[in-house]
Amino acid sequence: MIRKPLRPLARIFSARSLGEDSNLIEHANRRERVEIEYERILRKTQRRLIMMGGIFIISFGIVGMRMTALAVSEPSEPKARATASHVLASRADIIDRNKRILATNIETHSLYAHPQQVIDPAATARQLSKIFPDINAIEMEARLSGANKFLWLKSAISPEEKQAVHDIGDPGLLFGAREMRLYPNGQLAGHILGGTTFGEQGVHSAEVLGVAGVEKAFDDFLRDPKLNGKPLQLSIDLSVQSALERVLYGGMRLMNAKAASAVLMEVHTGEILALSSLPDFDPNNRPHMLTEGDQADDPLFNRAVQGVYELGSVFKTFAVAQAMELGLVAADTMIDTKRFRWGKYSIKDFKNYGPELTVEKVLVKSSNVGTARLSQMIGDENQKTFLNKLGLLAATSIELVEGPTGKPQYPSNWSEISTMTISYGHGISTSPVHLAAAYSAIVNGGTLVKPTVVKQTVPHIGERIISQKVSMRMRSILRHVVTEGTASYGEVPGYSVAGKTGTADKPSIHSGYQKDKVLATFASFFPSNDPKYVLILTLDEPEDRTQSKPRRTAGWTAVPVAAEMIRRVAPLLGLAPEIEISPQNGLTLANN
Amino acid sequence: MKNLFLGCLVVTVMGLAFWAYTENYATKNALDEIAQLNEDIVLAHSRLRVLNAEWAYLNRPDRLLQLVNANFDDLRLLQLTSDHFARLEQIPYPGPDLGPITEPIEVMNRAKSP
Numbered sequence: 001m002i003r004k005p006l007r008p009l010a011r012i013f014s015a016r017s018l019g020e021d022s023n024l025i026e027h028a029n030r031r032e033r034v035e036i037e038y039e040r041i042l043r044k045t046q047r048r049l050i051m052m053g054g055i056f057i058i059s060f061g062i063v064g065m066r067m068t069a070l071a072v073s074e075p076s077e078p079k080a081r082a083t084a085s086h087v088l089a090s091r092a093d094i095i096d097r098n099k100r101i102l103a104t105n106i107e108t109h110s111l112y113a114h115p116q117q118v119i120d121p122a123a124t125a126r127q128l129s130k131i132f133p134d135i136n137a138i139e140m141e142a143r144l145s146g147a148n149k150f151l152w153l154k155s156a157i158s159p160e161e162k163q164a165v166h167d168i169g170d171p172g173l174l175f176g177a178r179e180m181r182l183y184p185n186g187q188l189a190g191h192i193l194g195g196t197t198f199g200e201q202g203v204h205s206a207e208v209l210g211v212a213g214v215e216k217a218f219d220d221f222l223r224d225p226k227l228n229g230k231p232l233q234l235s236i237d238l239s240v241q242s243a244l245e246r247v248l249y250g251g252m253r254l255m256n257a258k259a260a261s262a263v264l265m266e267v268h269t270g271e272i273l274a275l276s277s278l279p280d281f282d283p284n285n286r287p288h289m290l291t292e293g294d295q296a297d298d299p300l301f302n303r304a305v306q307g308v309y310e311l312g313s314v315f316k317t318f319a320v321a322q323a324m325e326l327g328l329v330a331a332d333t334m335i336d337t338k339r340f341r342w343g344k345y346s347i348k349d350f351k352n353y354g355p356e357l358t359v360e361k362v363l364v365k366s367s368n369v370g371t372a373r374l375s376q377m378i379g380d381e382n383q384k385t386f387l388n389k390l391g392l393l394a395a396t397s398i399e400l401v402e403g404p405t406g407k408p409q410y411p412s413n414w415s416e417i418s419t420m421t422i423s424y425g426h427g428i429s430t431s432p433v434h435l436a437a438a439y440s441a442i443v444n445g446g447t448l449v450k451p452t453v454v455k456q457t458v459p460h461i462g463e464r465i466i467s468q469k470v471s472m473r474m475r476s477i478l479r480h481v482v483t484e485g486t487a488s489y490g491e492v493p494g495y496s497v498a499g500k501t502g503t504a505d506k507p508s509i510h511s512g513y514q515k516d517k518v519l520a521t522f523a524s525f526f527p528s529n530d531p532k533y534v535l536i537l538t539l540d541e542p543e544d545r546t547q548s549k550p551r552r553t554a555g556w557t558a559v560p561v562a563a564e565m566i567r568r569v570a571p572l573l574g575l576a577p578e579i580e581i582s583p584q585n586g587l588t589l590a591n592n
Numbered sequence: 593m594k595n596l597f598l599g600c601l602v603v604t605v606m607g608l609a610f611w612a613y614t615e616n617y618a619t620k621n622a623l624d625e626i627a628q629l630n631e632d633i634v635l636a637h638s639r640l641r642v643l644n645a646e647w648a649y650l651n652r653p654d655r656l657l658q659l660v661n662a663n664f665d666d667l668r669l670l671q672l673t674s675d676h677f678a679r680l681e682q683i684p685y686p687g688p689d690l691g692p693i694t695e696p697i698e699v700m701n702r703a704k705s706p
Contacts, residue, residue: 105641
C-alpha cells in the first residue's frame with residue numbers, strides 16, 4: 001500500500017504561491033489518515049463480533065440438536081457397557097439337593113392385538129377361538145371391533161399356538177417375547193415350589209413373580225440380578241419326594257382318607273428331604289383358590305405346613321421325655337393308670353390297662369391316664385416352657401411363604417386340665433412340620449433343630465432340650481412302641497423303625513368332637529439306634545374297611561402306610577439295612 | 593525453518609487424524625463384535641435352558657417309572673430295596689492273579705493209559 005504523504009510537495013508549492021498556510025494541508029491529510037485507521041479498526045472489530053456470534057450460534061445449535069436427538073430417540077444401553085450380567089437377568093432356577101432341576105424358565109411368546117389394524121375381526125375372533133378353547137368368539141369379536149388401541153389376548157402361548165396364530169395371517173395380531181416359569185416335574189413338590197404369576201407386563205418382557213411356596217419366600221433372591229442367575233438349592237431330594245408322594249397317594253386311597261400329608265426330615269440339620277400334602281396341584285397351572293366349601297379341602301392348602309391339628313397321642317413322647325429329663329421318673333417307675341375325674345372331665349384310656357404301668361409301658365400302650373399323671377408331676381409352667389423350647393408354641397421358621405400361617409393353637413389359660421389334655425395331644429394344635437422338628441430334637445441326642453427346605457452347607461448345633469442320656473432312652477422306648485406296642489405294623493426289616501402313633505378325633509364345627517372322623521398320625525424315625533430321619537405321616541379321616549367293623553386308629557391306618565414309605569424311601573436315601581443285635585439273656589457285650 | 597516446522601506439524605496432525613480414524617472404526621467393530629457375541633451368548637443360554645428343561649422333563653420320575661415298566665422284559669429294572677445292599681464281607685476277595693500259563697505240565701499221559 002502506498003501511503004499518501006502528509007505534505008505533498010505539489011500542493012505545498014501551489015498553496016505557498018497562493019499565499020495559503022501549507023500546514024492546513026498537512027492537518028487535513030493527517031485527519032484523513034486517522035479516519036482511515038478508525039475505519040479499519042471498526043471493520044476488524046465488527047468481523048470479530050460476527051465470528052464470535054457465529055461460533056456461539058453453531059455451538060448452541062449443536063448442543064440443542066443433540067438434546068433434541070436424545071429427547072426423541074429410544075433409549076438404548078451403551079454398547080461398551082453391555083456385559084454378560086444383562087444377558088442373565090432372568091429368574092434363577094430352583095434345583096434339588098442333587099442339582100436336578102425343579103423350576104426353570106423357557107422362552108415363549110405373549111399374544112396381543114392392535115384392534116385398529118385387524119382387518120376382519122369376525123373371522124379372526126372365530127379362528128382364535130378354535131386355537132384357544134377358552135376364548136369366546138362373540139366376545140372376542142366385540143373386543144377386536146371396539147375402540148381400544150391395544151388388547152392383551154394371552155400372556156404366554158406355546159410355539160405351536162404361535163404358529164397357528166401366525167397362520168391366521170392378520171396384521172393386527174402381534175407377539176411379544178415372554179419368559180415363562182416351567183416346573184418340569186409337574187405336580188411333584190408342588191406345595192414346596194408354590195408357583196408364579198406375571199407381574200408388570202410390557203410388550204417385550206414381563207415380570208415373573210412368586211405367588212406361593214419357595215417361589216414367593218425367595219422372590220428377591222431369585223430375581224436378584226447381582227447373583228447372576230445363581231440357582232436356589234433346596235434340601236428336597238427329587239427321587240425321595242417322588243417315592244414318598246407315590247406311596248402317600250396309594251396309602252390315602254387304600255385307607256379311604258380324604259387327605260394326607262407326610263414330612264421326611266433329617267434329624268440333625270432339620271433339612272426337609274420330602275414334604276407332601278394331598279390333594280395337591282400342578283404349579284405350572286396353579287388352580288384358583290377354593291371359594292366355597294371347606295377351605296381345608298383346597299388343593300392349594302399345604303396341610304404339612306399350614307394345617308394345625310390336634311395330633312393326639314404323638315404328644316405323649318414329650319411328656320415322658322420331660323418327666324425323665326426333670327428326674328421325676330425313670331423308665332421303670334410305676335405310674336397310676338386308674339381312670340379319674342378332674343372337675344367335669346373324665347380322664348380315661350382307650351381300654352383298661354390295669355391299675356398301674358411303668359413309664360415305658362405308659363408310652364408303649366399309649367395310656368392317657370398315665371401321661372396325665374406325668375403332666376401333673378411336671379406342672380403347667382414347666383410343660384409350657386418345655387413345649388415352647390421345642391418350638392411347638394410358635395409358627396415354624398420354614399422358608400415357605402405359608403410358614404407363618406401355620407401358627408399353633410393352644411388355650412390362652414394354661415390350666416391344670418389343659419396341662420393334662422395337652423400331655424396326650426388334645427387342646428393343642430400344631431402342624432406336622434412342628435412335630436417333625438420336635439421329634440428330631442427328642443431323638444437326635446437332644447438338640448433343637450429348625451425345619452428348613454434349603455440345603456444347609458454348615459452344621460448348626462441347636463440349643464440343648466434334653467440330655468443325651470434321656471434322648472437315648474426315648475429312642476429305645478419308642479422302638480418298643482413298634483416292637484410290642486401300638487405301631488406293630490411299622491416294622492420294616494433292616495431299618496429298625498421307632499415311633500409313636502396318634503389318633504385324634506376331629507373337632508366338630510360347632511363344639512366337641514366328631515365321632516367317626518379321626519386324624520391318624522404316625523411320628524416315626526429310623527434307624528432307632530442312630531436316628532437319621534424323622535417321618536411324620538398324617539391321614540385325614542382314614543378308614544380301613546377290609547374288616548366288618550371299620551378301623552380308624554393310626555396303628556391300622558397311618559402305620560402300615562408309613563412302613564411302606566420307609567421301605568421304599570430308606571434305600572433311596574442310601575441307608576443300608578442293619579441286622580439288629582438282639583439282647584442276649586444274661587450276657588453283656590464287652591471288649592477284651 | 594518455520595516452514596519446515598509447520599510442515600512437520602501438518603504431517604503430524606494428518607497422521608494423528610488417520611490414527612484416530614482407524615482407532616474409531618476398530619472400536620466400533622469391536623463393539624459390534626461384543627454385541628454380536630452377547631447376542632450369541634443369549635441365544636446359547638436360551639438354547640441351554642431349553643435343553644436343560646427338556647432333559648429335566650424327559651427324566652421326570654413319573655416318566656422314568658413308566659419307561660421302566662414298559663421295558664421290563666428287556667431291562668428287568670426293579671425298585672431299589674433293602675435286599676440290594678450287601679456288606680463288604682459278603683463280597684468275595686479277589687484271588688491272586690495267576691498270570692498266563694507258559695509251561696504246562698502233563699499230569700496224565702492219556703496215550704499210555706489202558
